[in-house]
Amino acid sequence: MRWLVRFLFKVMIGFLGLSLTLVLLFKFVPVPVTATMVMDGNGITKDWESLSNIDRNMVRAVIAAEDGKFCSHDGFDREAIEQAIEQNARGGRIRGGSTISQQTAKNVFLWQDGGYFRKGLEAYFTVLIEQIWGKRRIMEVYLNVAETGIGTYGAEAGAQRYFGKSAASLTPTEAARMAVALPLPKERSVKNPGGWLRRHGNSIAARVGVVRRDELDACIYE
Structure with a gap:
């Protein structure tokens, strides 16, 4: 048993060292590739851009669509987690x-x-990036590695694909349409959404104004 304990201890120390090294590295260096990209059979189209080259409408749109408390939580929205647990316990569509x-x-x-x-590993890395990266870097990385379409990753590649222009000049409506597609980027249409998806996109476009008015993105642009 002792050799097993020593082996597991070495594995744990190695994991901690490697994870901290990667988190520190990616605080300054663009993330070159992710497991999701590698496993995507549709290839990879991406173009890393600094947050200063991504329209603030895009930042506000993902906050409105994905995480309204981004600037006020420590990486975990406990109220949303509790609501998701309660809803999932009742059955039906799984909510995150x-x-x-x-x-x-x-x-x-x-x-x-x-x-x-x-999920346990995710929580561990979430604590690390919140403490080491800070909100601005988290948002910058998110908008560069998130899947925005089939074989397409990042806001810049998405903007070029759907609107034929840089992510630096997105309108609230364009940014909102990209944001609402993020949960299911291979299935949700960005360029010509219809029905519920169009209505949802219009709702998020309106909430972009709320994010601006209430300064819900203030932590990113301090």
């Missing part, structure tokens, strides 16, 4: 409670599936 910070941790360091084990 992940913040942008959690999604960034998953997208950069982990994989898309994996149950509670992956």
